[in-house]
Amino acid sequence: MTIALEKRGGAAFFAWLAAGMAAVLCAAGPALGGGDPERGRTVFALAAGCGCHTAKDGPVGAGGGEVPTPFGKFYGTNITPDPETGIGRWSDEEIIAAIREGIARGKGVESPAMPYYWYSGMSDADVRDLVAYLRTLPAVRQPNRPHEGEVPFARLAYRLWRWLWAPRFQPPKGRPLDLVERGRYWVDHVALCADCHTPRNWVGAIRFDLYLAGTEHGPGGGKVPNITPHETGIGDWTEDDIVNLLRTGFTPEYDNVQGWMAEVVEGKGGGPGYRDAPEEELRAIARYLRQVRPIAHTVASEGEQ
Known part of the structure:
Protein backbone atom coordinates (compact mmCIF):
# COMPACT_ATOMS: atom_id res chain seq x y z
CA MET A 1 0.00 0.00 0.00
CA ALA A 166 -6.60 12.71 3.89
CA PRO A 167 -4.12 10.11 2.56
CA ARG A 168 -2.93 10.43 -1.02
CA PHE A 169 -2.70 7.40 -3.31
CA GLN A 170 -1.14 7.15 -6.74
CA PRO A 171 -3.45 5.55 -9.33
CA PRO A 172 -1.90 2.55 -11.11
CA LYS A 173 -1.21 2.92 -14.81
CA GLY A 174 -3.52 -0.02 -15.43
CA ARG A 175 -5.45 -2.63 -13.49
CA PRO A 176 -2.82 -4.84 -11.76
CA LEU A 177 -2.26 -8.22 -13.41
CA ASP A 178 -0.96 -10.06 -10.33
CA LEU A 179 -3.94 -11.56 -8.48
CA VAL A 180 -2.83 -10.49 -4.99
CA GLU A 181 -1.93 -6.98 -6.11
CA ARG A 182 -5.25 -6.69 -7.93
CA GLY A 183 -6.99 -7.82 -4.75
CA ARG A 184 -5.24 -5.06 -2.82
CA TYR A 185 -6.37 -2.58 -5.45
CA TRP A 186 -10.03 -3.66 -5.17
CA VAL A 187 -9.92 -3.79 -1.35
CA ASP A 188 -8.40 -0.32 -0.98
CA HIS A 189 -9.61 1.73 -3.90
CA VAL A 190 -12.86 0.33 -5.30
CA ALA A 191 -14.66 -2.10 -2.97
CA LEU A 192 -13.58 0.04 0.00
CA CYS A 193 -13.18 -2.91 2.37
CA ALA A 194 -10.32 -0.90 3.89
CA ASP A 195 -12.53 2.13 4.47
CA CYS A 196 -15.27 0.20 6.29
CA HIS A 197 -13.08 -2.27 8.20
CA THR A 198 -10.33 0.12 9.37
CA PRO A 199 -10.98 2.28 12.47
CA ARG A 200 -10.44 6.02 12.68
CA ASN A 201 -9.27 8.32 15.44
CA TRP A 202 -11.22 11.15 17.08
CA VAL A 203 -10.78 13.49 14.09
CA GLY A 204 -11.76 10.83 11.58
CA ALA A 205 -8.21 10.12 10.40
CA ILE A 206 -7.57 6.53 9.30
CA ARG A 207 -5.78 4.20 11.76
CA PHE A 208 -3.44 2.44 9.35
CA ASP A 209 -1.90 0.58 12.30
CA LEU A 210 -5.24 -1.28 12.50
CA TYR A 211 -5.67 -1.74 8.76
CA LEU A 212 -8.69 -4.03 8.14
CA ALA A 213 -8.83 -4.96 11.85
CA GLY A 214 -12.42 -3.86 12.40
CA THR A 215 -14.09 -0.99 14.21
CA GLU A 216 -16.85 -0.26 16.70
CA HIS A 217 -18.03 2.63 14.52
CA GLY A 218 -18.65 1.43 11.00
CA PRO A 219 -20.10 3.54 8.18
CA GLY A 220 -23.59 2.25 8.88
CA GLY A 221 -23.30 3.16 12.55
CA GLY A 222 -22.63 -0.40 13.80
CA LYS A 223 -19.75 -2.75 14.47
CA VAL A 224 -17.60 -3.94 11.58
CA PRO A 225 -15.47 -7.06 12.15
CA ASN A 226 -11.78 -7.75 11.84
CA ILE A 227 -11.06 -9.26 8.40
CA THR A 228 -7.33 -9.84 8.82
CA PRO A 229 -6.11 -13.48 8.95
CA HIS A 230 -5.75 -13.39 12.75
CA GLU A 231 -7.74 -15.69 15.03
CA THR A 232 -9.69 -12.62 16.22
CA GLY A 233 -10.57 -11.99 12.58
CA ILE A 234 -11.05 -14.49 9.76
CA GLY A 235 -7.90 -16.50 10.38
CA ASP A 236 -9.65 -19.85 9.99
CA TRP A 237 -11.45 -18.89 6.77
CA THR A 238 -10.32 -20.29 3.45
CA GLU A 239 -10.09 -18.36 0.22
CA ASP A 240 -13.27 -20.11 -0.93
CA ASP A 241 -15.05 -19.07 2.28
CA ILE A 242 -14.34 -15.41 1.53
CA VAL A 243 -15.44 -15.71 -2.09
CA ASN A 244 -18.63 -17.43 -0.98
CA LEU A 245 -19.45 -14.68 1.50
CA LEU A 246 -18.96 -12.00 -1.15
CA ARG A 247 -21.15 -13.96 -3.55
CA THR A 248 -23.93 -15.14 -1.20
CA GLY A 249 -23.66 -13.24 2.07
CA PHE A 250 -23.17 -16.45 4.08
CA THR A 251 -20.28 -17.13 6.45
CA PRO A 252 -18.63 -20.57 6.83
CA GLU A 253 -20.86 -21.06 9.90
CA TYR A 254 -23.95 -20.55 7.69
CA ASP A 255 -24.74 -17.27 9.37
CA ASN A 256 -25.76 -14.48 7.02
CA VAL A 257 -24.38 -10.96 7.03
CA GLN A 258 -26.69 -8.14 8.07
CA GLY A 259 -27.17 -4.44 7.56
CA TRP A 260 -24.64 -2.56 5.48
CA MET A 261 -22.72 -5.67 4.42
CA ALA A 262 -25.87 -7.41 3.21
CA GLU A 263 -26.69 -4.39 1.07
CA VAL A 264 -23.28 -4.24 -0.59
CA VAL A 265 -23.36 -7.96 -1.35
CA GLU A 266 -26.85 -7.88 -2.85
CA GLY A 267 -26.77 -4.39 -4.35
CA LYS A 268 -29.29 -1.67 -3.50
CA GLY A 269 -32.35 -0.66 -5.46
CA GLY A 270 -31.98 -3.61 -7.81
CA GLY A 271 -28.52 -2.49 -8.88
CA PRO A 272 -25.41 -4.68 -8.97
CA GLY A 273 -23.43 -5.57 -5.84
CA TYR A 274 -20.50 -7.81 -4.97
CA ARG A 275 -22.47 -10.91 -5.95
CA ASP A 276 -22.59 -9.64 -9.54
CA ALA A 277 -18.82 -9.17 -9.84
CA PRO A 278 -16.68 -11.62 -11.84
CA GLU A 279 -15.45 -14.68 -9.93
CA GLU A 280 -11.81 -13.85 -10.70
CA GLU A 281 -12.06 -10.42 -9.07
CA LEU A 282 -13.75 -11.77 -5.94
CA ARG A 283 -11.00 -14.38 -5.74
CA ALA A 284 -8.39 -11.64 -6.05
CA ILE A 285 -9.95 -9.91 -3.03
CA ALA A 286 -10.01 -13.18 -1.08
CA ARG A 287 -6.41 -14.04 -1.88
CA TYR A 288 -5.22 -10.61 -0.82
CA LEU A 289 -7.15 -10.76 2.46
CA ARG A 290 -5.50 -14.09 3.25
CA GLN A 291 -2.07 -12.42 2.95
CA VAL A 292 -2.47 -9.12 4.80
CA ARG A 293 -0.81 -8.64 8.19
CA PRO A 294 -2.74 -10.48 10.94
CA ILE A 295 -3.84 -8.08 13.69
CA ALA A 296 -5.23 -9.08 17.09
CA HIS A 297 -8.31 -6.90 17.48
CA THR A 298 -11.65 -8.24 18.69
CA VAL A 299 -14.66 -6.23 17.54
CA ALA A 300 -17.66 -8.33 16.53
CA SER A 301 -18.66 -11.64 15.07
CA GLU A 302 -19.47 -11.77 11.39
CA GLY A 303 -23.18 -12.02 12.14
CA GLU A 304 -23.12 -8.62 13.84
CA GLN A 305 -22.27 -6.77 10.64
Whole structure:
Protein backbone atom coordinates (compact mmCIF):
# COMPACT_ATOMS: atom_id res chain seq x y z
CA MET A 1 0.00 0.00 0.00
CA THR A 2 1.62 3.27 -1.13
CA ILE A 3 0.63 6.42 0.71
CA ALA A 4 2.20 9.81 0.08
CA LEU A 5 1.89 12.04 3.14
CA GLU A 6 3.18 15.59 3.10
CA LYS A 7 4.43 17.84 5.90
CA ARG A 8 2.53 21.10 6.08
CA GLY A 9 4.13 24.19 7.54
CA GLY A 10 2.34 27.20 8.99
CA ALA A 11 3.07 29.47 6.03
CA ALA A 12 1.90 26.84 3.61
CA PHE A 13 -1.28 26.37 5.62
CA PHE A 14 -2.21 30.05 5.53
CA ALA A 15 -1.40 30.22 1.84
CA TRP A 16 -3.71 27.28 1.29
CA LEU A 17 -6.42 28.81 3.46
CA ALA A 18 -6.32 32.01 1.44
CA ALA A 19 -6.48 30.24 -1.89
CA GLY A 20 -9.58 31.04 -3.91
CA MET A 21 -12.28 28.48 -4.53
CA ALA A 22 -11.69 28.91 -8.25
CA ALA A 23 -8.34 27.19 -7.90
CA VAL A 24 -9.99 24.29 -6.11
CA LEU A 25 -12.65 23.90 -8.76
CA CYS A 26 -10.03 23.77 -11.50
CA ALA A 27 -8.42 20.67 -9.97
CA ALA A 28 -10.28 18.18 -12.11
CA GLY A 29 -7.11 17.22 -13.98
CA PRO A 30 -6.67 16.25 -17.62
CA ALA A 31 -9.51 14.88 -19.70
CA LEU A 32 -9.51 11.08 -19.70
CA GLY A 33 -11.78 10.43 -22.66
CA GLY A 34 -14.79 8.14 -22.94
CA GLY A 35 -15.23 4.89 -21.04
CA ASP A 36 -16.87 1.50 -21.51
CA PRO A 37 -20.23 1.38 -19.66
CA GLU A 38 -20.38 -2.43 -19.68
CA ARG A 39 -17.02 -2.66 -17.98
CA GLY A 40 -18.13 0.23 -15.79
CA ARG A 41 -20.95 -1.96 -14.49
CA THR A 42 -18.33 -4.37 -13.14
CA VAL A 43 -16.53 -1.48 -11.42
CA PHE A 44 -19.90 -0.31 -10.03
CA ALA A 45 -20.61 -3.81 -8.69
CA LEU A 46 -17.17 -4.02 -7.05
CA ALA A 47 -17.74 -0.54 -5.63
CA ALA A 48 -20.69 -2.09 -3.76
CA GLY A 49 -23.10 -0.45 -6.16
CA CYS A 50 -22.07 2.97 -4.79
CA GLY A 51 -24.59 2.09 -2.09
CA CYS A 52 -24.36 5.38 -0.21
CA HIS A 53 -26.07 6.98 -3.20
CA THR A 54 -29.15 4.75 -3.07
CA ALA A 55 -31.79 4.95 -0.35
CA LYS A 56 -33.22 1.75 1.07
CA ASP A 57 -35.72 0.49 -1.53
CA GLY A 58 -35.08 3.63 -3.60
CA PRO A 59 -34.03 3.99 -7.25
CA VAL A 60 -30.40 3.14 -8.01
CA GLY A 61 -28.13 6.16 -7.58
CA ALA A 62 -30.95 8.62 -6.81
CA GLY A 63 -29.43 9.60 -3.47
CA GLY A 64 -30.64 9.37 0.10
CA GLY A 65 -28.49 6.56 1.47
CA GLU A 66 -27.82 7.29 5.14
CA VAL A 67 -24.25 7.52 6.46
CA PRO A 68 -24.28 8.10 10.25
CA THR A 69 -20.96 9.46 11.56
CA PRO A 70 -19.77 10.97 14.87
CA PHE A 71 -19.90 14.33 13.06
CA GLY A 72 -23.50 14.13 11.86
CA LYS A 73 -25.67 12.12 9.52
CA PHE A 74 -24.83 12.42 5.85
CA TYR A 75 -26.94 11.43 2.86
CA GLY A 76 -25.56 10.20 -0.44
CA THR A 77 -26.26 12.54 -3.34
CA ASN A 78 -28.17 11.89 -6.56
CA ILE A 79 -25.71 10.49 -9.13
CA THR A 80 -28.24 9.69 -11.85
CA PRO A 81 -28.12 11.67 -15.15
CA ASP A 82 -31.01 13.94 -14.14
CA PRO A 83 -29.95 17.45 -15.23
CA GLU A 84 -31.68 19.26 -12.36
CA THR A 85 -31.03 17.17 -9.26
CA GLY A 86 -28.37 14.70 -10.42
CA ILE A 87 -25.15 14.89 -12.44
CA GLY A 88 -26.68 15.21 -15.89
CA ARG A 89 -24.99 18.57 -16.50
CA TRP A 90 -21.63 17.56 -15.08
CA SER A 91 -18.74 16.86 -17.42
CA ASP A 92 -16.85 13.59 -17.12
CA GLU A 93 -13.93 15.50 -15.65
CA GLU A 94 -16.15 17.07 -12.99
CA ILE A 95 -17.53 13.67 -11.98
CA ILE A 96 -14.02 12.21 -11.83
CA ALA A 97 -12.88 15.15 -9.68
CA ALA A 98 -15.72 14.43 -7.25
CA ILE A 99 -14.85 10.72 -7.10
CA ARG A 100 -11.06 10.96 -6.78
CA GLU A 101 -10.49 14.45 -5.36
CA GLY A 102 -13.63 15.06 -3.31
CA ILE A 103 -14.35 18.28 -5.21
CA ALA A 104 -18.06 18.69 -5.93
CA ARG A 105 -19.14 20.86 -8.84
CA GLY A 106 -20.09 24.30 -7.56
CA LYS A 107 -19.51 23.41 -3.91
CA GLY A 108 -15.86 22.70 -3.27
CA VAL A 109 -14.40 20.00 -1.03
CA GLU A 110 -16.81 17.33 0.18
CA SER A 111 -17.14 15.75 3.62
CA PRO A 112 -14.74 12.90 4.51
CA ALA A 113 -17.90 10.75 4.61
CA MET A 114 -17.32 10.59 0.85
CA PRO A 115 -14.17 8.39 0.72
CA TYR A 116 -12.56 10.21 -2.22
CA TYR A 117 -9.13 9.74 -0.62
CA TRP A 118 -9.42 5.96 -1.11
CA TYR A 119 -10.87 6.44 -4.60
CA SER A 120 -7.85 8.63 -5.42
CA GLY A 121 -6.04 5.34 -6.11
CA MET A 122 -8.60 4.18 -8.70
CA SER A 123 -7.10 3.74 -12.16
CA ASP A 124 -7.91 6.15 -14.97
CA ALA A 125 -9.52 3.34 -16.96
CA ASP A 126 -11.75 2.18 -14.10
CA VAL A 127 -12.94 5.65 -13.10
CA ARG A 128 -13.61 6.49 -16.75
CA ASP A 129 -15.63 3.28 -17.20
CA LEU A 130 -17.51 3.92 -13.96
CA VAL A 131 -18.55 7.37 -15.18
CA ALA A 132 -19.70 5.87 -18.48
CA TYR A 133 -21.90 3.41 -16.55
CA LEU A 134 -23.35 6.17 -14.36
CA ARG A 135 -24.47 7.88 -17.57
CA THR A 136 -26.63 4.82 -18.35
CA LEU A 137 -28.62 4.88 -15.09
CA PRO A 138 -32.24 5.99 -15.40
CA ALA A 139 -32.45 9.71 -14.66
CA VAL A 140 -34.39 10.29 -11.44
CA ARG A 141 -35.52 13.75 -10.39
CA GLN A 142 -34.99 13.66 -6.64
CA PRO A 143 -33.50 16.59 -4.72
CA ASN A 144 -30.59 15.83 -2.41
CA ARG A 145 -31.32 15.64 1.31
CA PRO A 146 -29.38 18.13 3.45
CA HIS A 147 -26.91 16.64 5.89
CA GLU A 148 -27.88 16.61 9.57
CA GLY A 149 -25.68 18.00 12.32
CA GLU A 150 -22.99 19.53 10.12
CA VAL A 151 -20.41 21.65 11.92
CA PRO A 152 -20.40 25.44 11.36
CA PHE A 153 -18.32 26.51 8.34
CA ALA A 154 -18.48 22.91 7.16
CA ARG A 155 -16.80 23.42 3.77
CA LEU A 156 -13.84 25.14 5.42
CA ALA A 157 -13.62 22.29 7.93
CA TYR A 158 -13.68 19.76 5.10
CA ARG A 159 -10.84 21.56 3.33
CA LEU A 160 -8.85 21.57 6.56
CA TRP A 161 -9.45 17.84 7.08
CA ARG A 162 -8.43 17.09 3.50
CA TRP A 163 -5.25 19.14 3.92
CA LEU A 164 -4.18 17.56 7.20
CA TRP A 165 -5.47 14.00 7.28
CA ALA A 166 -6.60 12.71 3.89
CA PRO A 167 -4.12 10.11 2.56
CA ARG A 168 -2.93 10.43 -1.02
CA PHE A 169 -2.70 7.40 -3.31
CA GLN A 170 -1.14 7.15 -6.74
CA PRO A 171 -3.45 5.55 -9.33
CA PRO A 172 -1.90 2.55 -11.11
CA LYS A 173 -1.21 2.92 -14.81
CA GLY A 174 -3.52 -0.02 -15.43
CA ARG A 175 -5.45 -2.63 -13.49
CA PRO A 176 -2.82 -4.84 -11.76
CA LEU A 177 -2.26 -8.22 -13.41
CA ASP A 178 -0.96 -10.06 -10.33
CA LEU A 179 -3.94 -11.56 -8.48
CA VAL A 180 -2.83 -10.49 -4.99
CA GLU A 181 -1.93 -6.98 -6.11
CA ARG A 182 -5.25 -6.69 -7.93
CA GLY A 183 -6.99 -7.82 -4.75
CA ARG A 184 -5.24 -5.06 -2.82
CA TYR A 185 -6.37 -2.58 -5.45
CA TRP A 186 -10.03 -3.66 -5.17
CA VAL A 187 -9.92 -3.79 -1.35
CA ASP A 188 -8.40 -0.32 -0.98
CA HIS A 189 -9.61 1.73 -3.90
CA VAL A 190 -12.86 0.33 -5.30
CA ALA A 191 -14.66 -2.10 -2.97
CA LEU A 192 -13.58 0.04 0.00
CA CYS A 193 -13.18 -2.91 2.37
CA ALA A 194 -10.32 -0.90 3.89
CA ASP A 195 -12.53 2.13 4.47
CA CYS A 196 -15.27 0.20 6.29
CA HIS A 197 -13.08 -2.27 8.20
CA THR A 198 -10.33 0.12 9.37
CA PRO A 199 -10.98 2.28 12.47
CA ARG A 200 -10.44 6.02 12.68
CA ASN A 201 -9.27 8.32 15.44
CA TRP A 202 -11.22 11.15 17.08
CA VAL A 203 -10.78 13.49 14.09
CA GLY A 204 -11.76 10.83 11.58
CA ALA A 205 -8.21 10.12 10.40
CA ILE A 206 -7.57 6.53 9.30
CA ARG A 207 -5.78 4.20 11.76
CA PHE A 208 -3.44 2.44 9.35
CA ASP A 209 -1.90 0.58 12.30
CA LEU A 210 -5.24 -1.28 12.50
CA TYR A 211 -5.67 -1.74 8.76
CA LEU A 212 -8.69 -4.03 8.14
CA ALA A 213 -8.83 -4.96 11.85
CA GLY A 214 -12.42 -3.86 12.40
CA THR A 215 -14.09 -0.99 14.21
CA GLU A 216 -16.85 -0.26 16.70
CA HIS A 217 -18.03 2.63 14.52
CA GLY A 218 -18.65 1.43 11.00
CA PRO A 219 -20.10 3.54 8.18
CA GLY A 220 -23.59 2.25 8.88
CA GLY A 221 -23.30 3.16 12.55
CA GLY A 222 -22.63 -0.40 13.80
CA LYS A 223 -19.75 -2.75 14.47
CA VAL A 224 -17.60 -3.94 11.58
CA PRO A 225 -15.47 -7.06 12.15
CA ASN A 226 -11.78 -7.75 11.84
CA ILE A 227 -11.06 -9.26 8.40
CA THR A 228 -7.33 -9.84 8.82
CA PRO A 229 -6.11 -13.48 8.95
CA HIS A 230 -5.75 -13.39 12.75
CA GLU A 231 -7.74 -15.69 15.03
CA THR A 232 -9.69 -12.62 16.22
CA GLY A 233 -10.57 -11.99 12.58
CA ILE A 234 -11.05 -14.49 9.76
CA GLY A 235 -7.90 -16.50 10.38
CA ASP A 236 -9.65 -19.85 9.99
CA TRP A 237 -11.45 -18.89 6.77
CA THR A 238 -10.32 -20.29 3.45
CA GLU A 239 -10.09 -18.36 0.22
CA ASP A 240 -13.27 -20.11 -0.93
CA ASP A 241 -15.05 -19.07 2.28
CA ILE A 242 -14.34 -15.41 1.53
CA VAL A 243 -15.44 -15.71 -2.09
CA ASN A 244 -18.63 -17.43 -0.98
CA LEU A 245 -19.45 -14.68 1.50
CA LEU A 246 -18.96 -12.00 -1.15
CA ARG A 247 -21.15 -13.96 -3.55
CA THR A 248 -23.93 -15.14 -1.20
CA GLY A 249 -23.66 -13.24 2.07
CA PHE A 250 -23.17 -16.45 4.08
CA THR A 251 -20.28 -17.13 6.45
CA PRO A 252 -18.63 -20.57 6.83
CA GLU A 253 -20.86 -21.06 9.90
CA TYR A 254 -23.95 -20.55 7.69
CA ASP A 255 -24.74 -17.27 9.37
CA ASN A 256 -25.76 -14.48 7.02
CA VAL A 257 -24.38 -10.96 7.03
CA GLN A 258 -26.69 -8.14 8.07
CA GLY A 259 -27.17 -4.44 7.56
CA TRP A 260 -24.64 -2.56 5.48
CA MET A 261 -22.72 -5.67 4.42
CA ALA A 262 -25.87 -7.41 3.21
CA GLU A 263 -26.69 -4.39 1.07
CA VAL A 264 -23.28 -4.24 -0.59
CA VAL A 265 -23.36 -7.96 -1.35
CA GLU A 266 -26.85 -7.88 -2.85
CA GLY A 267 -26.77 -4.39 -4.35
CA LYS A 268 -29.29 -1.67 -3.50
CA GLY A 269 -32.35 -0.66 -5.46
CA GLY A 270 -31.98 -3.61 -7.81
CA GLY A 271 -28.52 -2.49 -8.88
CA PRO A 272 -25.41 -4.68 -8.97
CA GLY A 273 -23.43 -5.57 -5.84
CA TYR A 274 -20.50 -7.81 -4.97
CA ARG A 275 -22.47 -10.91 -5.95
CA ASP A 276 -22.59 -9.64 -9.54
CA ALA A 277 -18.82 -9.17 -9.84
CA PRO A 278 -16.68 -11.62 -11.84
CA GLU A 279 -15.45 -14.68 -9.93
CA GLU A 280 -11.81 -13.85 -10.70
CA GLU A 281 -12.06 -10.42 -9.07
CA LEU A 282 -13.75 -11.77 -5.94
CA ARG A 283 -11.00 -14.38 -5.74
CA ALA A 284 -8.39 -11.64 -6.05
CA ILE A 285 -9.95 -9.91 -3.03
CA ALA A 286 -10.01 -13.18 -1.08
CA ARG A 287 -6.41 -14.04 -1.88
CA TYR A 288 -5.22 -10.61 -0.82
CA LEU A 289 -7.15 -10.76 2.46
CA ARG A 290 -5.50 -14.09 3.25
CA GLN A 291 -2.07 -12.42 2.95
CA VAL A 292 -2.47 -9.12 4.80
CA ARG A 293 -0.81 -8.64 8.19
CA PRO A 294 -2.74 -10.48 10.94
CA ILE A 295 -3.84 -8.08 13.69
CA ALA A 296 -5.23 -9.08 17.09
CA HIS A 297 -8.31 -6.90 17.48
CA THR A 298 -11.65 -8.24 18.69
CA VAL A 299 -14.66 -6.23 17.54
CA ALA A 300 -17.66 -8.33 16.53
CA SER A 301 -18.66 -11.64 15.07
CA GLU A 302 -19.47 -11.77 11.39
CA GLY A 303 -23.18 -12.02 12.14
CA GLU A 304 -23.12 -8.62 13.84
CA GLN A 305 -22.27 -6.77 10.64
